[in-house]
């Protein structure tokens with residue numbers, strides 16, 4: 001029993017590692033001399049990203065460094081010590097930053113506005129500042145394939161734009177590059193990988209912790225239903241993002257018509 005769990009874990013590790021390595025190559029995500037701040041929240045995606053990047057780093061032909069960075073928004077009950085213990089046990093270089101994001105959100109958020117977007121903005125700003133202080137030129141985030149294609153659908157259905165996320169982009173401050181090495185990795189594999197490694201997942205302890213946005217939930221359900229009929233659906237969608245035919249679209253920026 002134990003043996004098959006281990007081999008399943010190895011298989012997953014190798015699969016995720018391979019897909020991450022492919023993304024790094026396809027989008028030139030990591031270069032020699034990079035010092036990369038890996039955003040870690042204590043959730044499944046960021047634990048997995050940190051471990052996979054570290055595994056790749058050990059056998060990479062170029063030298064680069066990783067620093068795990070946690071931005072603690074100050075939500076009461078956030079068990080940061082669990083994350084810290086894990087980082088220490090695995091000998092990661094890390095930095096934990098305490099912020100007053102929670103207090104700011106409580107004081108400044110307009111009634112009815114999104115808790116998450118305000119919080120995410122504050123945390124992202126803090127992450128940029130810390131990355132700068134730590135001498136990191138890149139910031140790695142744990143968004144995965146499902147995040148990309150759900151965002152694509154959300155933008156089409158509710159925003160009226162055709163776009164998802166970028167695997168590599170210049171940060172808002174113009175000084176860092178944000179990379180998303182899990183662009184080819186499906187969420188279901190991350191969940192299984194996280195379970196097989198028993199990563200000590202902690203909740204962010206915010207008021208909306210664990211509540212998936214209703215629209216995103218709907219997209220997840222739609223994709224699940226369609227993927228049950230076509231197992232290649234998600235791969236096809238992510239491939240579509242790299243295979244655009246602007247001449248078959250209506251955007252006047254690309255056509256004089």
Ligand code: SF4
Nearest residue numbers: 115116119120204206
């Ligand atoms: S889920 Fe919670 S911690 Fe995460 S962005 Fe939303 S409010 Fe912030």
